Amino acid sequence: MININLASLKKGDSHHEYEWVMPDIDNNTKENINIISVFDIHNKNDTDYEFNGYITFNLIRICDRCNESYSSSFKEDVRFLIKKNSDIEDIDIIHTNSNIVSLTSYIRDIIITAIPMKSLCSDDCKGQCPLCGINLNREKCACINKED
Numbered sequence: 504m505i506n507i508n509l510a511s512l513k514k515g516d517s518h519h520e521y522e523w524v525m526p527d528i529d530n531n532t533k534e535n536i537n538i539i540s541v542f543d544i545h546n547k548n549d550t551d552y553e554f555n556g557y558i559t560f561n562l563i564r565i566c567d568r569c570n571e572s573y574s575s576s577f578k579e580d581v582r583f584l585i586k587k588n589s590d591i592e593d594i595d596i597i598h599t600n601s602n603i604v605s606l607t608s609y610i611r612d613i614i615i616t617a618i619p620m621k622s623l624c625s626d627d628c629k630g631q632c633p634l635c636g637i638n639l640n641r642e643k644c645a646c647i648n649k650e651d
């Protein structure tokens with residue numbers, strides 16, 4: 504779970520780096536996702552907390568074409584505002600009445616949005632031979648030659 508403790512943020516500007524672990528978010532990978540986040544935080548009067556920064560993480564994906572797993576790295580800009588005891592609605596405002604704020608669903612949405620619909624180990628992945636199943640990125644098979 505990803506939590507921020509507002510009581511740990513001093514007034515004014517500060518710089519924070521967090522390491523978070525997100526439980527698996529889809530069925531393409533069974534692993535937890537390790538996230539490094541870097542934020543400049545502006546704490547206005549202990550009621551408004553502006554977060555401005557980015558998160559980075561790696562995902563192990565299975566290529567849609569060749570079925571091999573590969574690692575894909577992401578860096579996503581993240582900005583949001585944590586507001587205490589307020590009812591202004593906005594997509595990037597996170598409301599709270601306490602000092603412990605859960606960012607789990609907010610960050611999960613960012614990760615899900617960042618993942619491309621198609622998983623490809625590389626843009627020019629040659630895929631698998633439909634006949635013998637060999638990975639054509641690594642070797643050639645006889646099946647192709649027979650079709651010539």
Ligand SMILES: [Zn+2]
Nearest residue numbers: 566569624628
């Ligand atoms: Zn591939």
Ligand SMILES: [Zn+2]
Nearest residue numbers: 632635644646
């Ligand atoms: Zn083949």
